[in-house]
Amino acid sequence: MLFYNYETKEQKIMQSILFSAPKWGNDEDYVDIIARDILEFTLTESEKYRTFSGGKQLGGIHQPHPVPTGATLMATPEGRNKGAPVAVTLTPESGTMKNGPTAALKSASKINNRLIQWNFCVMVNYFSSVFKGNDGKNLLKKLITSYFSLGGLQHQPNVSDVELFKAAQAEPLKYKDLIVRLWGVSAHFVDLPKELQDEMIARFS
Amino acid sequence: MKGCSLRCAWCHNPEGLSPEPQLKFDKSNCIRCGRCSTPPDFSDPERCPTGALSVCGTKVTAKELLTELLRDKIFYGDDGGVTFSGGECLLQSDFVTSVMKELKKENIGTAIDTAGFVPYENIEQTLEYCDLYLYDLKAAGSVIHKKYTGHNNSLIVSNLEKLCHTGKKIRIRIPVIPDVNDSAEEMTALNDIIRGCTKNTDGSCIERITLIPYHTLGKSKYPNLGMSCRFNTEKNVSPEKTRHLSEIFGNKALSTIDDTVSD
Numbered sequence: 001m002l003f004y005n006y007e008t009k010e011q012k013i014m015q016s017i018l019f020s021a022p023k024w025g026n027d028e029d030y031v032d033i034i035a036r037d038i039l040e041f042t043l044t045e046s047e048k049y050r051t052f053s054g055g056k057q058l059g060g061i062h063q064p065h066p067v068p069t070g071a072t073l074m075a076t077p078e079g080r081n082k083g084a085p086v087a088v089t090l091t092p093e094s095g096t097m098k099n100g101p102t103a104a105l106k107s108a109s110k111i112n113n114r115l116i117q118w119n120f121c122v123m124v125n126y127f128s129s130v131f132k133g134n135d136g137k138n139l140l141k142k143l144i145t146s147y148f149s150l151g152g153l154q155h156q157p158n159v160s161d162v163e164l165f166k167a168a169q170a171e172p173l174k175y176k177d178l179i180v181r182l183w184g185v186s187a188h189f190v191d192l193p194k195e196l197q198d199e200m201i202a203r204f205s
Numbered sequence: 206m207k208g209c210s211l212r213c214a215w216c217h218n219p220e221g222l223s224p225e226p227q228l229k230f231d232k233s234n235c236i237r238c239g240r241c242s243t244p245p246d247f248s249d250p251e252r253c254p255t256g257a258l259s260v261c262g263t264k265v266t267a268k269e270l271l272t273e274l275l276r277d278k279i280f281y282g283d284d285g286g287v288t289f290s291g292g293e294c295l296l297q298s299d300f301v302t303s304v305m306k307e308l309k310k311e312n313i314g315t316a317i318d319t320a321g322f323v324p325y326e327n328i329e330q331t332l333e334y335c336d337l338y339l340y341d342l343k344a345a346g347s348v349i350h351k352k353y354t355g356h357n358n359s360l361i362v363s364n365l366e367k368l369c370h371t372g373k374k375i376r377i378r379i380p381v382i383p384d385v386n387d388s389a390e391e392m393t394a395l396n397d398i399i400r401g402c403t404k405n406t407d408g409s410c411i412e413r414i415t416l417i418p419y420h421t422l423g424k425s426k427y428p429n430l431g432m433s434c435r436f437n438t439e440k441n442v443s444p445e446k447t448r449h450l451s452e453i454f455g456n457k458a459l460s461t462i463d464d465t466v467s468d
Contacts, residue, residue, distance in 0.1 A: 013238045016254030027276060102280045142282045150279060193233065193425035 002075040005082040019079030025092025027103035032110050043115040060118035061089045084173070091123040095176030101126070101143070109150035116153070123156040127180040127189070131159060165189060165201045206294035206301065207262045210322045212355040213343060214436035215382050217423025221292035222432075226262035229429050233257075261430065267303045274304070278313065286314025288339070295319050298327035305334035321361040321368075322354075328364055337374045337412075340365060344386045345394030353385055353436075366402040369410050377414040381447055383440035387419075392453045399454075414454045418442040 006015035022031045043059035051057065066085040075082040080093065087093035090108040097104050101124045108122045131140050140157065147155055168175035172190035180189045189197065208224025209216075216222065220229070228245060234257035241249040241258055250258045265273075274287055281287070287308055289301050294317060305315045316337040319328070342365070344350045347357040368375060377399060381387050386395075403411060419442050427434045451458040 009236075009238065012236055013240070013254050016236070016238075020254065020256065102277045106276070138284075142285065143280060146280045146282070191231075191234075193231065193429070195425040196422050 002077060005075045006079070015079045015081075018077065019095065021078075023078070023093065023096035023098075025090075025097050025104040025107045026099045027106040029110075032107045035107075036110050036112075039111055040115060047115070058117040059115050061116070061120070063088050063119045063121070081173075088123070089119050089121045091121065092177070094174075097124070097177050100179070102146075105143075105147040105152055105155065106150065109147065109152045113151050113153050120152075121154045121156050122147075122152070123158065125158045125164075125175075125178050127164075127178065128159050128161045129180065162201055165197065169194075169197050169201070206289065206291040206297050208296050209291055209293045209320070210296060210356075211293070211320050211343075213380075214353045215380065215385075215419055215423075217420065217426075218292070219423060219427050219430055219432050219434070220261045223262075224292075224296070226260050226264075227430055229259050229261045230431075231257050231259075231429055267300060267307070270304055271307050274308065274313075275311065278311065281313055284314065286316065286336070288316040288318055290318035290339075293320055293323060295321075295323040295327045295331070298323070298330050302330050302334060305331065309334050321364045322356060323360075323364070325364050325367055328368060332371055332373060335373070337376065338368060339376050339378055340368070341378050341380070342395055342398065343380060343382075345391055345398055349385060349391075353382070362398055362402065365399075369402045369406055372406075372410055374412050375410050376412050378417060379414065380417050380419060381442045381450060382419045383438050383442055387442050387446065387450070389450065389453065392450045396454050411457060413457050413459050414451075415459045416447050416451045416454075418444075418447045 004011065006012055022028050024031055024035050039061070046057045047059060049057055064086065066088050070080075070085040071083050073083070073086060078093065080086070085094060090111070092104050092107075104122055104124055108120075113120070131137070143157075144155055164175070164178065168178050168189050175190055176188065178189040180187055180192075207221055207226075209222050212222065220227065226247070228247065228250070230245065234255045236255055236257075238254060240252045240254070245258055247260060250256075250260050253259070287305075289305070294301050301317070308315050314337075315335050316339060317331060317335050318339040318341075320341040320343070321328075342358075342361070343354055344358065347359070350356070350358040365375075379386075379392075379395060386392070399411065399414065400408075419438075419440075424434050
C-alpha cells in the first residue's frame with residue numbers, strides 16, 4: 001500500500017512503467033508461477049488447520065466487491081490508483097489483460113484446482129459481436145469447454161453492448177478490459193481512437 | 206503479415222500496406238513525459254511508458270511464431286485453427302508455408318486470407334498445407350479495379366480459377382464500397398466471374414460468398430502512422446442494400462449485416 005497517489009508527472013511515469021510490467025492473466029510463466037506459488041502455499045497451509053468445531057477449512061480466494069473495496073484502498077505498487085476498483089479472484093486486474101481471454105484462462109488453469117473449493121472465477125468482458133457471428137454459440141462453447149479441459153473451474157463471460165460502449169467512452173479508465181471484435185480484428189475498446197469508438201457506437205446503435 | 210501488393214483506396218488496415226516496421230503514435234495515450242526524441246525514432250517506443258509511441262510490425266522467425274500459435278492450441282478445437290492474413294500474407298508464402306507445415310503436424314486447421322494479387326506459384330506452394338482460402342474480390346470492371354486498387358484484376362481472376370480447380374475450399378469475400386462497386390451491375394459481373402472460375406467443376410469449392418459493407422473504422426489509423434487516406438466519402442452502404450446485393454450471388458451468399466461479422 002502506498003501513502004501517495006500517482007499524481008505528479010514523475011509518479012505518473014513510474015505508474016505507467018509499473019503497470020506495464022508482466023502481469024497475471026497473460027499466460028506468462030514469469031508472473032503466473034509467483035501467483036501460483038503464493039496461492040497454493042496459502043491453500044495448502046490453511047487446509048492443515050481445523051475449525052473451532054473440528055471441521056475442515058475450505059480453500060478459496062476471498063472475493064471482495066471490486067468497487068467499494070477499491071474505494072477504501074490507497075494506491076497500490078502494481079500501478080493501481082487510489083480508490084480504483086480491485087481485481088477479484090482469478091480475474092486479471094483491469095487494464096492488464098494484454099493477450100486476450102484465452103491467455104487469461106490459461107493463466108488461471110495453472111493453479112491446482114484440487115486445492116480450491118470456492119471462488120475460482122475468471123471474469124472477462126466481451127462485446128456482444130464476438131458471439132453474434134455465424135459460429136458465435138459454438139465459439140463460446142469451445143472457449144469454456146477448452147478452459148475446463150485445462151482444469152479450469154469457473155468462467156464468467158460478461159457480454160456487453162452499445163450502452164456499455166458509451167459508458168466506456170465517458171469513463172475509459174473503468175473499462176480498460178472491454179474487448180471488441182469487428183471484421184477479424186480484436187481490440188481493447190478504450191484503446192481505439194475516439195473516431196473509431198464513435199463509429200462503432202453509431203454502427204451498433 | 207505486413208506488406209500488400211494492392212493499394213485499395215478504402216483499405217481499413219493501412220498498417221498492413223508497407224512491408225517495413227513503422228512508428229505509430231497515438232496522441233490520446235501520450236502523457237507528455239518528454240522521454241522521446243523529436244522527431245521520434247525507432248528506439249523511442251522502448252522509453253515510452255504509456256505505449257502511445259509504438260512500433261507497428263516486428264520480425265519473427267517461423268519458430269517464434271509457431272511457439273506463440275501453439276500456446277492457444279487447446280482453444281482451436283476441431284473446426285477452428287490459424288488464419289494467415291495481412292496485408293497480403295502470400296507475399297511471404299515461403300514463411301507462411303513453413304509455419305503451416307508445422308501446424309499441420311499438430312493437426313491444427315489452417316486458412317489463408319488473400320486478395321490473390323501474387324504469382325500463382327505463391328498460392329500453389331501453400332496448397333498442401335492450407336485447408337481454406339478466404340479470397341477477396343474487389344471489383345469486376347478492370348478500369349474500376351485499376352483506379353481503386355492500383356492494378357487490374359486479371360491475375361486475381363486467373364489465380365482464382367486455378368485455385369478452384371484444385372478442389373480446395375474457398376470463401377469469397379467482397380467489400381461493398383459506395384460509388385465503386387455497390388451496384389447490381391458490378392455484383393452481377395462479379396458473380397459471373399466466380400461462375401466462370403468454377404466452370405468445369407461442380408462448383409462445390411466455393412463454400413460461401415460474403416459481402417462486407419464499407420466502413421470508416423480504418424480511417425483514424427492513417428494519421429497515427431503518418432499516412433493519409435485517399436478515399437473520402439461520407440456515404441454508407443445500408444444493411445438493406447447489402448442484403449439485396451447479396452441475393453445476386455444465390456444460396457451461398459451471406460451478408461455480414463445480420464450476424465455482424467464473425468469472418
